[in-house]
Amino acid sequence: MFALLQLLFLINWLLVAAACIGAWRWGERPERGGAFLTVAIFAGFALASLMPDKEAVRGIYLVLDGLFALGLLLLALRHATRWLGIAVLLQGVQFSLHAYYLVADKNYDNFYILVNNLVTFGVLTSLLAGIFRGRLARRAEK
Numbered sequence: 378m379f380a381l382l383q384l385l386f387l388i389n390w391l392l393v394a395a396a397c398i399g400a401w402r403w404g405e406r407p408e409r410g411g412a413f414l415t416v417a418i419f420a421g422f423a424l425a426s427l428m429p430d431k432e433a434v435r436g437i438y439l440v441l442d443g444l445f446a447l448g449l450l451l452l453a454l455r456h457a458t459r460w461l462g463i464a465v466l467l468q469g470v471q472f473s474l475h476a477y478y479l480v481a482d483k484n485y486d487n488f489y490i491l492v493n494n495l496v497t498f499g500v501l502t503s504l505l506a507g508i509f510r511g512r513l514a515r516r517a518e519k
Contacts, residue, residue, distance in 0.1 A: 388498065392498065392501035392502065392505065393415060393416065393419055393501060395505060396411075396412050396415060396501055396504045396505050396508065397412045397415070397416055405511055405515075406456070407452055407455075407456035407458055407461060407507065407511075408504070408507055408508045408511055410452050410456075411449070411452060411461065411464070411504050411507065412504065414445065414448040414449065414452070415445075415500075415501070415504060418441055418442075418444065418445040418448075421437075421441045421444075422438065422441060425437040425438065425441065435475075435478070435479050436479065438475050439472070439475045439476060439479055442468065442471050442472045442475050443472055445468055445471075446465065446468040446469060446471070446472050449461060449464050449465045449468055449500075450465050453465050458507060459507075460503045460504065460506050460507030460510065461503075461507065463499075463503040464499075464500045464503045464504060467496050467499045467500045467503070468496075468500055470492075470496050471493065471496045471497070471500075474489065474492055474493060474496070
């Protein structure tokens with residue numbers, strides 16, 4: 378189980394890199410906004426994991442997920458694309474997962490890690506799908 382979780386974690390980081398490069402290279406405003414938001418939140422998670430107080434980190438994770446969901450929602454309201462709608466729904470699942478574990482005062486277990494990584498995978502995949510769909514639409518216009 379642990380090897381699967383590590384593989385999902387590695388795939389998520391590779392998807393972050395691919396989404397950012399793709400958005401920078403081929404994306405328009407919604408794709409670049411989504412990629413910027415993703416990188417900013419991932420950087421926040423990386424910085425939060427360096428904190429010595431692990432109880433405060435759980436609250437910071439919840440705040441970061443809420444900010445990410447809010448940012449995606451604002452992008453979805455402005456640009457109204459399918460991939461942003463899917464990303465917002467998946468991020469809502471992520472926020473609910475963090476809130477449940479924080480309120481129930483449960484320690485992070487393998488189920489939490491698996492769901493967290495799968496939802497992150499889904500959000501990043503929808504970002505990549507938006508980049509490629511936008512690229513194909515612009516190519517078809519030419």
